[in-house]
Amino acid sequence: MTTTSASDRATRGGQGKPLLSIRDFKVEYRTGSGTTVQAVRGVDLDLFPGESLALVGESGCGKTTFGLGLLRLLPRLGHASGQVTFNRGDGTEIDVLGLDGRDLRQFRWRDAAMVFQGAMNAFNPVLKIRAHMHDTMRAHTKASKQEIEDRAGELLRLVRLEPSRVMDSYPHELSGGMRQRVLIAMSLLLEPEVLILDEPTTALDILTQRSVVDVLHEVRERLGFSMIFISHDLSLAAELADRVATMYAGRIIETGGVRDMFYKPRHPYTLGLIKAVPPIVGDLPDMESIPGGPPSLASLPKGCTFSPRCKFATDECKEADPPLIPITDEPGDAHEAACIHWKDVHLERRVQDEMGTAS
Amino acid sequence: MSALEKSPEAAGGTPLMTLGGVSQVFDTKAGPIRAVDNIDLSINPGEVLCLVGESGSGKTTAARMAAGLARPTSGQVAFDGTDIWSLKRNDFTTFRRSVQYVHQDPYASLNPTRTIQQTITAPLFKHGVVKSKKEAAERAAELLTKVDLTPPENYLSKYPHQLSGGQRQRVAVARALTLDPKLIIADESTSMLDVSIRISVLAMLGRLRDDLGVGFLFITHDLAIAKYFGWRGKTAVMYLGRIVEFGPTPKIINAPTHPYTRALIDAIPEPDPDLTKTKGRESLRSLEIPSLAHLPSGCSFHPRCPQFEDGLCDGAIPELTTIRSGQSAACHVVARDGVPGVGEGGHPDGPGA
Structure with a gap:
């Protein structure tokens, strides 16, 4: 449905060949007696070398499923389809969904690695960090013990941890922020080209979150990998992303450069999300919530899935789910929104002064 | 504007609740833990006091003492000028009715085997506020309307699992309102809700504050939420059991003085790339x-x-x-x-x- 604009986007938005090229990507879950639920419903996306892409959306919109699907980590009841092509630096193209056995193991961690949300659950609680590092390296390389020690130490220092202290610790002996940083270091052991981070700082305290965000900025600058990070936190997207994609009910409904998305959102849902998050500094802007709740994936509304909650919706919206439409009235970056009324969507913010009156 | 008229200076009278030099010490194997150490707070009628801090700073322990759920190790918790732990049994019940608690997790705070009507009417029967089932049902419907669950008939006979997180939290608020409280203690009440829903729940709480003149002790780790809900009120910042900064919310947010508050505010990413x-x-x-x-x-x-x-x-x-x-x-x-x-x-x- 949305493939027309996808190739277009590649030429307009990025530099050179995309590292990861995703077309009509779908994920279905079997839910018993022959029924399935589509959690990701046809996503087209390109990730360019060195780029940081944020995937934002509310719980249940399919963000995590999308990330797991990309790395073929779905549970057994999940099935991914479509086309995912990974371009290795040497010019070989890999069909990710067709990978098997050893090739799949090669792809994971070496080409693309994932940092999971619950840092505690991502570790084996009875193994020390050293064992985690060695296991990972031995499963994927022929590195010697000393090489592994050196590599692990180097990466731990990169995420501002002291290897001598961390390597001999069990996961429960580390604080939440330390665990998350160890996980980032581990994901980078094999120098992957793509790092997928699923809610990397959720459930961390503010100052700890800041330290993880700073570490991410730093290691990306040093190592230059691309990243897709999945978050419900728009502020984090503003901080870490070059490009943002908004997901709703299993589809990407708007994508564009980070400044376009935050200053000139053109999908009513993105607009709604931005208006629902107050900035910290400055006066109090007017806030708005999005009425209703996200639809059930098992029974999606007809036409545009956001239309029942949308104040711009007309009868036309209920006829067909709109594809991503290029935003033509602004130059430069590839900005697309799946809304037939995008011309009417504008972000305006009024602020309140300290007396609580609108100015 | 209504909140301004109800501001403490205008109201003049005694504060609704005061915590004077309150501490809570837990004895553990590792030695005594001073979860809350000598804090002073006061809340005026209809006023919002936000208590912000990271996990382990003592926010919830302070709230539990304010609600009379935990007895302070030292110091005094006073409601309407009287020490709550010196109250006689009947007066303590009145205090309990006046101060209500809205918990963080609406999935855990509602009894899954009770319908919404049973949940909301339970306090009415317990405190003998209503005489008949019919009266209780009417009151429940009225409360659901107040928290924007309309039409109430659609919700009264439902069970919690049939509602979304936002709707459940509204039910929890309706339950807190059953006994016409003067103070609501909201402990991270919106932190489990999705962003799009959070603001509508906060707006609903704000309306209760303005229309019913309910005071709020609003606990959150999210300064953006404290800013939105407590803009016309005050904010206290806690760190390791102590209050490190206190003042009108706009000042705490835009002109923080304590290095810890400044670090917190600086550390928060803004929803604005530049x-x-x-x-x-x-x-x-x-x-x-x-x-x-x-x-x-x-x-x-x-x-x-x-x-x-x-x-x-x-x-x-x-x-x-x-x-x-x-x-x-x-x-x-x-x-x-x-x-x-x-x-x-x-x-x-x-x-x-």
Whole structure:
């Protein structure tokens, strides 16, 4: 449905060949007696070398499923389809969904690695960090013990941890922020080209979150990998992303450069999300919530899935789910929104002064 | 505007609730843990007091003492001017009715085997507020309307599992309203809700505050939420069991004085790409949060504080001192030198300000 604009986007938005090229990507879950639920419903996306892409959306919109699907980590009841092509630096193209056995193991961690949300659950609680590092390296390389020690130490220092202290610790002996940083270091052991981070700082305290965000900025600058990070936190997207994609009910409904998305959102849902998050500094802007709740994936509304909650919706919206439409009235970056009324969507913010009156 | 008329200066009378020098010490194998250490707070009728801080700062322990759910180890919790722990049984029941608690997790705080009507009417029967089932049902419907669950008939016979998180939290608020409380203690009440729903629940709480004149002790780790809900009220920032800064919310947010508050505000990413990338950030000296069982000497923030001065900060525990009108901070350096870079009453221009 949305493939027309996808190739277009590649030429307009990025530099050179995309590292990861995703077309009509779908994920279905079997839910018993022959029924399935589509959690990701046809996503087209390109990730360019060195780029940081944020995937934002509310719980249940399919963000995590999308990330797991990309790395073929779905549970057994999940099935991914479509086309995912990974371009290795040497010019070989890999069909990710067709990978098997050893090739799949090669792809994971070496080409693309994932940092999971619950840092505690991502570790084996009875193994020390050293064992985690060695296991990972031995499963994927022929590195010697000393090489592994050196590599692990180097990466731990990169995420501002002291290897001598961390390597001999069990996961429960580390604080939440330390665990998350160890996980980032581990994901980078094999120098992957793509790092997928699923809610990397959720459930961390503010100052700890800041330290993880700073570490991410730093290691990306040093190592230059691309990243897709999945978050419900728009502020984090503003901080870490070059490009943002908004997901709703299993589809990407708007994508564009980070400044376009935050200053000139053109999908009513993105607009709604931005208006629902107050900035910290400055006066109090007017806030708005999005009425209703996200639809059930098992029974999606007809036409545009956001239309029942949308104040711009007309009868036309209920006829067909709109594809991503290029935003033509602004130059430069590839900005697309799946809304037939995008011309009417504008972000305006009024602020309140300290007396609580609108100015 | 209504909130302004109800502001403490206008109301004049005694504060609704005061916590005077309140501490809570837990005895553990690792030794005594001072979860809350000698804090003073007061809430006026119809006023919002936000209590912000990171996990382990003592926010919830303070709230439990305010609600009369935990007895302070020392200090006094007073409601309408009377120490709640000196109240007679009947008066304590009245206090319990006047102060209601809305918990964080609406999945855990509602009884899954009760319908919404049973959940909401239970306190009415328990406290003998209603005479008949019919009256209780009417009252329940009225309360559901107040929390925007309309039409109420659609919800009364449902069970919690049939509702979304936002709807459940509204039911929890409706239950808190059954006995016409004067103070609602909201403990991270919106932190489990999705962003799009959060604001509507907060707006609903704000309306209750304005229309019913209910006071709020609003606990959150999210300063953006405290800013939105408590803009016309006050905010207290807690760190390791103590209040480190207190003042009107706009001042705490836009002109913080304590190094810890400043670090918190600086650390938060902004939903604005240009702003968040240009925000000034001073790095802390350490990322480690000290354990409550082994608090550092003097100011407990000193091992992490960028303003640390040897001999001054690790000596005596700093007291809350007025830094400028209405705003106080517990910091030796700020008390001596004032706030670097921020003039009296000045506050930096925000986005779109």
